[in-house]
Each structure stands twice: as structure tokens, then as C-alpha cells.
Amino acid sequence: MAFTFNPYAPAAKYKTAAAYFSMEFAIDQPLKTYSGGLGFLAGSHMRSAFELKQNLVGISVLWSFGYYDQGRNPDQTMRADFRRKYYSFLEDTGLVFPITIHGADVHVKVLYLAPEVFGTVPMFFLTTDIEENDYISRTISHHLYDPDAAARVAQSILLGVGGGRLLDLLGRKTDVYHLNEGHGLPLAFYLYEKHGRDLAEVQKRLVFTTHTPELAGNEERPMKLLTDMTFFGTMPEEDVRRVARIENDALNYTLTALRFARKANAVSKVHGTVANEMWSHYEGTCPIIPITNSQNGLYWRDQQLAAALKSKDDTALLARKRELKKELFKIVADQTGNLFDPDVLTIVWARRFAGYKRADLILRHFERFVALAANASRPIQVIWAGKPYPLDQSAIDLFNKIITSTAHLKNCAVLTGYELGLSAALKKGSDIWLNTPRFPREASGTSGMTAAMNASVNLSIADGWIPEFIRDGENGFVITHSDESLPENVKDDQEATALLDVLENKVLPLYYEQPKNFLKVVKTAMKDVEPAFESGRMAREYYELLYKV
Template sequence: MEHIYSKWYHPYTPAKKYKKKVAYFSMEFGIDQTFNIYSGGLGFLAGSHMRSGLELKQNMIGIGMLWKYGYYDQARNEDQTLKTEFNVKHFDFLEDTGIEVEIKLHDNPHVKVRAYVLKPEVFGTVPMYFLSTDVDGNDHLSRTITNHLYDQNPVTRVSQSIVLGIAGAKVVEALGGADTYHLNEGHALPAFYYLRDRGVTKAQMVFTTHTPEKAGNEERDARHLNRCGFFGRTLSDEELHREMVNGGMINYTVSALRMARKANGVSKLHAIVANDMWKDYDDICEIIPITNAQNQKFWQDEIIKKSWMKADAVIYKERKTQLKSELFEEVYKQTGKRFDPNVLTIVWARRFAAYKRADLLLRDYNRFKRLISNNTHPVQIIWAGKPYPFDYNAIDVFNHLVHQSKHEPNLAVLIGYEIDLSKRLKCGSDVWLNTPRITREASGTSGMTAAMNGSVNVSTDDGWIPEFKKDEQNCFVLPALDHHSPTWDQDNLDSDNLYHILENKVIPTYYDNPDKWQDIVFKAMDDVIPEFTTQRMADDYYKKLFN
């Protein structure tokens, strides 16, 4: 019997303004805790997008990868430092579509790729297709390509892009083809090369860039990619030369920007930064802003929502205390420390990357000690997040925080930062601390879902914050500085400003002026909803990018 999802199918009639068939390619999707195939913000954003696609009845499908080991599991060594574990995941809620395509990888012309469907009723998303090379008939090496998200081996990484891009495009063809092909970041770039050869026009290709750091935009040797099968066929020297930049390289972002009709950055500031970053390359398409967002229905606590709609501070306070207690059960379970729901709780939780500065609070250690040992205005601080498993500098920062917090009763570093813990931290914190060096954070959506749950943003003026901020009315923002100055100087100035804001504004407001604090909490919800929800964003993508 033919599978209903072996052709382009939605269990609803798409809404008129969203009737264009869109295939959305992403290396990671953060949809549900039980489906842990994501590493961070890129996945959280894509997952929320798929949920809102269903809510709005959009004619869209997702194309992703079925990572056998997910990203990785955070565990601890005996001294509580970070241990990375790779465990096989089980996704019995996916169904085999029966669609199997073949691609050429390196010297193997017959690598099989199988497509599994995530039906809309499982987690409330548009139909999504996940690709696996762990298929009978493939040799051992081919079967391991879809083992690990962002595999450390560069040749495997290239193979993953070819699977997502070319096998993904072939799966879309098998489903009946799309009107618009959208790449969420450059990982699936081979799709554009393959589709271009198949007569898909520039008018049908669009692209989202997320990375405002040149180094974060993948760039590889053109001849090597040609040998790997990256372009869907072997390009002639002349053809290859046309694709090259920077002395014989293929830059995934530059190629995507050249082939796409239009592209977007993920905040207003990021679009400015991105246009400036790529302006020296010829034939680049326009990069417009469509600010990232998150799915309100999934992320916002129902009782918190009710208290905000009724402007009822009593209900809010009761629920917040309960949510803090639930979070603190996890703190106790992991660290043996008992946190107090009546104490101001600050959370720093996101992917551990150098520019995000997880340890900024510790920069002036004497001031930090004063802050955490103030008995009249006490604070509790929690850090959580996943470093890339082979980024030893980021792991070192994580472990440094573990050691610094070990003997302090009001500090905790948590492992297991995935969707469930992320939700708990946003619901159970009073302050959401966000400290990237400015212009380096493209969007930073975690602060949006924190605000939906009454956690007040204390942030540098980066990503989405410039579009949202009303300083001291809906958040607290560090003063701007010159982002061209040496990072050492930026870090000193930012940490100085951060202590000043915490000592003189945030902490006194929380304890001495609770009514004002409550106003800030509700004002932040007013300003984050609907503007920073994926209902708005998913609509914008159709209006500004797909149509």
C-alpha cells in the first residue's frame, strides 16, 4: 500500500495566502524533547517555524536529517566536569515513507538515502521528512554519515551537506516538487546546485543566513568538493572557477546568496551586519530582515499567560513561585543544593560559544563575590548550556564555572540543556542574562521565550534586543560600546556595566519595588507578543520571502 505521505500531502487545505508549496531545508530541528536532533538556536527556531506552519495551515514541508546519536548527551565526570556521551536515539514516532533515493558520494555512485516522515499529529508541525543513510545495502562508512549532527570529521561534514541537499531535493521531487526551496543556513547548499541543473530557477530559491561571524560561514576547497560530489555532478574547471571565491574556495554563504532570488537575516541589526559582511562579492542577492521568533503556544506557560491577560499579579506570583520550585528540584537533583523560591534567580543558559561570554559575571571576581554574598539582597545564579563536544575552549569555560560554583550554596551549573530544561529555566528564572559581544549574536531567541514566562531580560544591545528594548520598562540593557575595540576592552567595559546594572537597578527593583518589577514583567509580555512569536514570523516568511 502506498504511504499517504509518499506524495505532497497535508491533512488540511492550505490557507489561500500560504498555498505556495515550500520545502524548508535545515540541518537541525528542535521540535520536542523526545526528538533530540538539534544543537541550539538554529534548531529551536526551525522547530518553532514548523509548529506555526501547521497552526497557520501553510503549504510547507520540512526536510531534515535523522541523527542516529542526536547531537550528544551531557553527563558529568566524577569531579562534576563535563562528560560528552554518544547514545543511540530511538524515534519510533517516525514512519518509513518508502521513499529511497540514491546519490553519488566521493567514489561511491550508489549511496542509498531513506526518508522517514514525522506526521503533523505527532508534535503539531507541518509534515516533515528526515533522511537517513543507515540503510541496508549501504557500506559501513555510508551508513555512518547520519550518525552525528555536525560531525567532527570534515569529509563526513561535506557528505552530510550532500545528503541533506541533494538527497533532500530528490525526496522533494519524489513528493511532487516544490514552488519554493528554502535553505535555513548554508548546510544544504548542494540542493541549489542540483536544482539549478534540473531547471529550477533563481526565482524559486531563497536563503536564510544566521551567522554574523565570517569564520562561522563554512568555506571549503572547491576541487575537493567537486571530487566529493557536492555539485550533483562533476563540474568542468571553467564551471568550477565561476563558483570559486577567496583563492579556490567555495563559501557556502556566498554561493547561496548568489543563487537565491532573495535572502534574509534574522534580526534588523543582523541584516545590516550581513549586508556589510558580503558586500564585496559580486552578484549577491538582497538580504532583508525577518526577525526570528518562537512559538508562543509551545513555550509559554498557560497559567502565566492567564495572569498576564488578566493583569493579575497575585496569580502570576503564585505560579512563578511554583515554577521556581520545580526548577529548583532539578538543581537539587543535580547538585544537592537547595535554592529558595523567594530569592532573585538569574539564569545564563544557551549554547556555550566564546562570544556569548558565559563567564562575564566572574570577570571582576571581588565584585562577583560581593554580589553572591549579599545577605539583604540575595541572588541565586544558574548556568546551563552545551558546548560543541570538540570545542575544548568552550568546555574549559563550562568546567571553570563548575569549579567556581562547587562550594557556593547559591550557584549551580546544570547539564542536559535541551528543550525540557530550557523550558524549566525560562519559567523558573527571574532574570534571563544574555551577554554576547555586540553584533556577534544574530538573533538570540531564548530571551523571547524567557520574556513570555516573566523572566526579565538583562542583555547587551544585540540581536533582537534593539527591536524590543524599552530600557528599565521591559528589560535592562547594557550601554552601547564600540564593537570594533579590542575584545579585552569590550569585556572589561561590559562586565563593569553589568555589575552596575545588577547592583543598582535589577536587584533593588526586585526587592524594594516589587510593583515596578511586576510592571516590567507584564510590559515585556505585551511587547514580545505577538511581535516575537512565530505566528508573525511564519507569516512574514511567506509575505516577504516565499511569495
């Protein structure tokens, strides 16, 4: 039977037909098609768009081996394992079609995730890992963020051109194409060809979300590689250079997307300022507005904690929080052999492992940290978790350094396997959610939102979404960041001192000596984080501020 696409009737206010292209989606624990925050954000968006009955579809790639499975070597250091994934809950649409990569046909198979499976908008996953393709073509959809440059370009063509062609084959009239980051940029050139090489027609339909002020996160490739790989379809290189305003021998995905889009958004107010400073001086770029990232409450919040907050039952809230800490500590014991105490203040640093996020900032003044950790009257427990990019050796070295430097401390643990399930356990089982990026390099940082939903208090550098949320001492704690003009090592020293000062002089006294006041901070954060940082607000703003002409 032929595949019929007719999922649900959209709500009247969301009839504009939109398609959301993302290289990764964190939808649910069984579906391993994500690496970190970009995927977590996209997954929450798909859930909230479904709850609002928006006329939106999600388009991505089905990664045969996922990102990677994080395991341990015999000495407890990190190991990246790659295992093929199979998903019985994805429906074979029967759709197989060719796209052109490196001048040759590559066949794309389409699988469908129905809304009722995980509570998302309809989603389509593209794969080249099928018998119709040769081995090299099959590997295009093997690994999320393949380290090989040509493979990465091919993956972008698969997402952008494959997704564009899919929508046409489905016969779905699409009013708005939404690129989540620049990975799917070939879509812009596909639309350019489709609409008679009229840039204005593309700009009517294309919108773009930029996520990172990190240069490494704004992909750039040599024009020769892109041309050789058929990144621009049938467009001659001279036309590409003219329309995309290429002035050298490389194409920047973000800058090009900003020139082909009608409007773009940054992912927090701070990031909006940074993104405009980075890009708006270039000729031909579209406006960049802030739409702050957020997370889906229905998926992330613990129902019993939320019910206790609503009923103003402090006893029930504290009892449930203690249960959740004990559940997390079972994972700690299983992985590390350390037995943690649910009555001890528990600090968690957990997110994608990257150098600028500074997982080890709390350890920078190590002797002071050890003295603080050894204080019997005000004890602490600290947990780290996160996935480095598998070829980012400096990030892997940092992960392993934290393991070895804290191995002798019974109140410290480094966990492996940072996916949706562990992420949820860490947020629900922590008292303090630690966030220590170098300002202003954290565009948004949504993990603290879901922590706050689950009675975990943010202790953070005022970067990303934090300035929009935290009122210091009322619903969280701010670590003062240093003058941006200082050398990084000086800033790291100063901010490590500021972190330990806040912990020692504010957080610990409140937790142990004024527990009712600490609970007040917890409850205020739980109340403040929703609806402002719940993804229903974000999904509505996309329609109202980004999709609306």
C-alpha cells in the same frame, strides 16, 4: 502499502508550495535532532507554519546519535555521551533511493513525521544508517555536525541533494526551496542541473536564511574536497567556478547561496546591517532583508502565567511564578545538591556555549560578584546551562571553569543537559534572563523571547533582537556595550562592570524594594514580546517578504 503524501489542505493565502531545509530541528524533547538556537528557531517555524496551515514541508537528517547527551565526570566537569536514538513515532515511508557521494551510490531512507504528532507541518527525515550501505556511508547520518571535513560535506549532500530528490520522488510541485543556513547548499547545484543549467531558473525558486556573523559559522571548504566528494553533482569544475564566481581554491557556502538565491534574509535588524556589510559588496549576490527570528508561543508559554496576565490577576501570576521557580530548583537540587530559595532573585545564563557569548562575563570581576552574591539583604541565585560543541575545547574548558570557580558558592549552579525540557524549565523558573554576547556577534538570540513569555526579564547587551524589543527599565534592562574598536579584553572588563552596575543599582533595588514596579516590568515584557516576537509573525513574513515573487 505505498506511502501517500496528502497531509492537509493549505490556507488560501499560503498555497505557494515551499520546502524548508535545515540541518537541525528542535521539535520536541523526544526528538534529539538539534544542537542549539538554529534548531530551536526551525522547530518553532514548523509549529507556527502548521498553525497557519501553510503549504510547507520540513526536510532534515535523522541523526542516529543526535548531537550528544551532556553528562558529568566524577569531578562534576562536563562529559559528552553518544547514545543511539530510536523513534517509534516516525513513520517509515518505504522510500529508499540512491544519491551520489564521493562518486558512489549511497542509499537514503526517508522517515515521516506527521503533523498530528507534535503539531508541525509535515516533516521528512533522511538517513543513510541502513543495511543497504557500507559502514562509512552509514556513518554520514550518525552525528550532527560531524567533526570530519569529508563527513560534513557528505552530510550537506545528504540534506541538499537527498531532500531535492525526495520532493521529486513524491511528485510534489515545489515553488520555493528555503535553505536555513548554508548546510544544504548542494540543493542549489541539484536544481541547477534539474533546470537545464540555467541560473535564473534556480534563482526563481531558491531563498536563503543566513544566521551568523561568525566566520566559523559560514562554512568554507576546499574546491578539491568538494569536487572529490561530488558536491556539485555532474557539473564540471570549470562550470562551477564560472557560475559560482569562484576566484580561489575554496568555496564559501554562504556566499554561494547568496549568488544562487533570489532573495535572502538576516535574522534581526542589527544582523541585517552586519550581513549586508559582510556580503553585499560581492558581485552577483542577492538582496538580504531582515526577518527577525521568533519563537512559538503555543509551545513555549506557560498557560497559567498567560491566563493570569490576561485576567490581570497579579496574585495568581506571582503564585504561579513561584511554583515554576520551585520546579526548576528541584532540578538544581537533583544535579548539584544546592537548595535554592523561590523568594530570591534568580538569574539564568543558558544557551549554546560559545566563546563570543561570554557565559562567564558576570564572573569577570570575581570578588565583586562574590560580594554581591553574599549580600544577605539582596541575595541572588545564578544558574548556567548550555552545550558546547563537543570538540570546542575552549568552550568546554569555560564550562568546566564556571563549575569549579563557583563550586563553593551555595547560590550558584551549573546544569547539564540543555535540551528543550531543561530550556523551558529555566525560562519559566528564572527572574532574570542574562545575555552577554560580544556586539555585534549575536545575530538574533531567541532564548530571551521565550523567557519574556514566561515572566523572566531580559538583562542583555543590545545585540541581535534586543534593540527591537527592550525599552530600558520598562520591559527589560540593557547592558551598555563598549566602543567596538577597543581590544576585546578591555571591552570585556568594561561590559562586566556595566553588567554588575545594572544588576546592583537597578535590578536588585527594584526586585527587593519596589516589587510592584518589578512586576510591572515583567508584565510589560510579557505583553510586548507577543505577537512581534512570536513565530506566527515570522512564518507570515517568510511568505509575504521572502517567498513572494
